[in-house]
Amino acid sequence: MKFDxxxxxxLDDKLSIYDVRDLNFDETMEFDSAKEHFQCPNDACRSAFDAANVLGTFNAKNVNYMRTPHFKNIPSTRHVEGCPYVSLRTPASGLEMDGAESDDSREEHFPSELLLTRREYVRKPASPAVAADVMRDDPKPASAASNVEHPSRESxxxxxxxxxxxxxCFVSNFEDKELLKxxxxxxxxxxAPYGSFFKKIEYLQDNKGLIYWGKIKEIxxxxxxxxxxFEQKVWFKQPDEAKKKPYSVNVYLSKKLIDNYRKRKAFLEEIKHAVDSDAELYCFFYGVTPELKQVPSKKNPEQTFGVFSANIENLDHFIIREAPGLAGK
Incomplete structure (x- = not known):
């Protein structure tokens, strides 16, 4: 069973696997998921065991991935009877049963809103290792480690x-058009529905303020x-033209933008890997809409040609990745 x-x-808080990935690569905060203790999000279940009863992670630290990141039960994980996170692999008894869990299922947890302000975290004074040692010596319900009352947020x-x-959510469920609608x-x-909010780059004129995506031609x-x-072009008719014609589309990432990015190392690893990759890659971005611009020709600087272009303003809302399910779409 997987859950995010x-x-x-x-941190004395419930995190999604995407929060964990974000923290792993954030150079402004010390965080390493391999050294953290993650436990069942069900409050009643978690309080029944000590801090040594932990969950594992999948694709929490890989900069590039194709299979959906998630938390997962490990062979030693235990749950109380009735916990929604009991699975075939880790029943309440703690013993494995026949039937392996799949690590490559699609993302099932759809957030209804993307917040444009980053979430902030406050670390507890005691380190996870110290807390775990204390819990093993003097077992107490995990929730008793803090007086903060956690809301019942188990999904x-x-x-x-x-x-x-x-x-x-969009990539891993791309074939399920009805779900995205x-x-x-x-x-x-x-x-808007997911299916409408994600707009193919060639249709960027339909509406501004969407998540645009397309297959990469070259970096x-x-x-x-x-x-x-981008591989796809935008068909557009200028006032002095008789009919529509295709225009190339691109986005630009400046040195200043990259140098000031809090996840600079991870981003450079991501894009350098993309530059050297022979795989089909896709780009997703939000916050800017490419517009028609006139740029000088390299062969003849006195001449210009039209291209739809934009400068990316926030790398938190920019992704380059493989997405096999989008091939040929």
Whole structure:
């Protein structure tokens, strides 16, 4: 069984797996999921065991991934009878049963809103290791470690500040068009079903303020800055033209934007890997809409040509990744 929410002992809060990934790569905060203690998000179940009863993670630290990240039960994980997170692999008895859990199921937890302000965290004074030792010596309900009352939030949070979460929902459920039509998403003042909020790059003229995505044709590496060229073109008719014609689309990532990014190392690893990759890659971004611009020709600087272009303003809302399910779509 997989689930994307767990209680983090050191932060005394419930995190989604996407929160954990975000913290792992954030250079402004010390956090390593491999050293953290994650426990069952069900309050009653968690309080029945000591801090040594932990969950595992899948794809929490890989910068590039194709299979949906999640928390998972490990062979030693125990749950109380009736806990919704008891699974074939880890029943309440703690013994394994026939039937392996799948690590590559699609994302089932759809956040209804992408918050544009990042979530903030406050670490408890005691380290997870110290807390775990204390709990083993003097077992107490895990929830007693803090006087903070946790809301009953046993499914994924309804809202997220991590862009990768709604993107994974869209990518891993791409074939289920009816589901994407039913599930709502809100960003800022704009609300629409997932299927409508994610707009193919060639249709960017339909509406502004959406999540645009498309297959990458080429990544121009200028050493300290990058340009992403999309394979699909936008058909557009200028006032002085008789009919529509195709225009290339690209987005630009400046050196200043990258240098000031809190996850700079992870981002550079992500994009350098993309530059060297032969795989089909897709780009998703939010916050800017490419517009028609006139740029000088390299062969003849006195001449210009039109291209739909935009400067990315926030790398928290920008992703390059493999997405096999989108191939040919």
């Amino acid at each position: 929410l767990a209680y983090c002992l050191s 994924a949070p309804d809202k997220t500040s991590v862009f990768a979460h709604p993107v994974e 039913r599930m709502p998403l809100k960003i800022g003042e704009h609300s 121009k590496d200028y050493t300290q800055s990058f340009r992403i060229d």
